[in-house]
Amino acid sequence: MKKSVFTNPTLPYLLLFPQMAIIAVFFLWPAAEAIWSSFFILDPFFGNATFVGFENYTDAVTRSDYQRTAIFTFWFTFFVAFLSLAIGLMLAVSADRVLRGKSAYKTLLMWVYAIAPPVAGLIGIMLFDQHIGPLVKFAAFFGWELQVGVSYFDTAFAMTTVATWKQIPYNFIFFLSGLQSIPSSVKEAAAIDCRSEMRRFWTITFPLLAPTSFFLLILNITYAFFETFGVIDLMVKGEPGNNPVTLVYKVFQDGFRGLDVGGSAAQSVILMICVLALTVVQFRLIERRVHYG
């Protein structure tokens, strides 16, 4: 293969400039500001700052609910990412096999994705409402007294369900197109060699889907971490109380609701480090196993 070489040494930098400018303005600058603020306690009105060293960090992590929030965030992210990927894949495989009325199925399954997160949150609240929610009545049928907003576990369950439901169609779309890009010759050859459909899926189809799956894994973790904010905000109805919230929500809660700029900045720096570590792990460990065809 012929390598293309830039003859003008400044050209690549020039071409990179717009992207770098965006990163600088929307990431580097705010991140630097957050790191700076995290060492001060600030008066929100005038920005008068008192230097406190690492006090914001120790205050944040020694708060009794910090650990609980971190543990919830971990399990919430795990379940939302895992369930929405698994169900999305299952639906995609099923839809891929359907011959008649294919587009009708596809459209119906993708529909949910068009719902804006606040609306999805509202629908979720209605379904799980203590007084009128049909899902609460359904659970009561099995003897489960579902009390969203009162029981920590029940609220966590409702949040996970709504957040997962919202993400399934997204995964479905990508998995379906991934499945359709697998050459039929490969599938036919496999069908001759092996009768077990299950085995064919795990040994042939699934590995060929790996690039799609890896891409979706990263996107889903990001989704569960950051983008579920709207759903959570609506489900706790502005009064977090004893409800489970994610770390991102807590940053918002302390910073914007509580106006504790320094404390909130320290929490977001901790979060930034966690996400950085997670990304390194994902690319170092998992991507090595992904085979790009």
Add this chain to the structure above:
Amino acid sequence: MFRKTLLAAAGAAFVAGSASAQTEITWWHAMGGALGEAVNEIAKRFNESQSDYVITPVYKGNYEETLTATIAAFRAGEQPNIVQVFEAGAATLMGADGAVVPVEDLLKANDVPFDINDYISGVRYFYADDSGKMVGMPFNSSTPILYYNVEALEQAGVTPPKTWEEFAEVTAPALKEAGYVPAAQSHLPWIFTENFFSRHNLQFATENNGYGEGTPEILINNDAIKAHFTAVKDWVDAGLFGYYGAGWSDNQAPFENQEVAMWMGSSASFGGLKQSADFDFSATYLPYWEAVTSEPTNTFIGGAALWALTGHESDEEKATAEFFNFLSSPEMQFFWHQETGYVPITTAAYDLAKSEGWYEETPQAEIGIQQLSLPGGDWTKGYRLGFYVQIRDVMNREYGRIMAGEATVDEAFEVIERESNQLLERFAKTSG
């Protein structure tokens, strides 16, 4: 056609030009829905009442959002003249030295007559500084009261409870027998904490409930309130009390659906209840514990005040002062009281409401102001604590843990005390 449009545009420009001779001020508020309409009506009447000033009300979302927007605007140098900030945000605003022009100074500097004794006692010093100077202008003031379903209580053969002892021994068992959840409430920090302290005249925080100069410490970890929460938890377990989470409406809805017989909410809930409840309801004072006091005192107000922000020209400050004068007139206060259920803040307005026969029509509307006018004590003027929104969040969380059985009352109150004091200490550092 085109010519017509041009003419119209020129006409509009002319009108706008002549209007700019007037002094324009803006008022950011947090009143949505029907309350927002009442706010707009007040502004409209002020604008029509004179020709020198024009006020423009702007809705900025809920209380927290309005405060956040104000701070952002302040830092950009584009703050409104008047902003509505709620009781839990008062310390943040007053802690920022030089952000607010005290209303008493503003009125006096602009030759508007002002006497703090015109205001009813429960409202008078709530937004004042340590020396008793009024800083924020009380606007929408409410207080927690007990609403009850008249038919439910008749059916059970009981009257609304005066004390919690009566509730536990007589009212609640009878209501349960009649097939109701006896009672619920909508805001544990406000109704069962802050107002628990004022109703029983207990000190809530050191440094004169936080009004003083030093860093206050919260005095929440005391036996009286712990006994109250122990009792509430027992009632919840025995089906004598309903707890539906920290959300306001989740607790109000079962009262409206007639599942819950008595509900503690805001005196300002009256207007909404009148529309949503299709049964006969009435209201009375918040119960108290006879074991704690035999002379129950007045409750605190909740709601918000209007604050004049610094950084404006003197003619705009004059306009703000004139508007405050207009707003506190008996006629406007009576209008606001009637439309919303918030209490009238001056004695003159209260007298006007009485003479107009408003309370003969709707006796429930008087409960709030009567309860605020009960004899007071050393600790019933109010409280001022920084980072109070977060302190309330801690309370709500720990109370939720008590109700869910995840923590004992002792454990929960210890956490509230420790984390509140940690927050208060942090807040002390924000003002340098």
